[in-house]
Amino acid sequence: MNAIVSIKKVTPEQAIAWLSNKWHEQRGVRANHVNRIAADMSSGSFRLGPDAILRVKGKLANGQHRLEAVVKSGKPQSFIILESD
DSSP states (O other), X not given: OOEEEEEEEEOHHHHHHHHTSBOXXXXXXXXXXXXXXXXXXXXXXXXXXXXXXXXETTEEEEOHHHHHHHHHHTOOEEEEEEEEO
């Protein structure tokens, strides 16, 4: 298994692209949670946390709520990104 960890600023356009290719086993998106995160992003109070955005074989496996919030807020955000094969 190969894995690459980085900190990247994710734009709304990048978030849309990653959200369009995600594992189907993920839980449903909770609008209230996305709204809360997006409000933090809009106000500037959202901070880089320890939970990585996970992409396995190019598919999103973790982080859909945060990425949905990036799209909703329209503001790029920095995340820990873990990409694995």
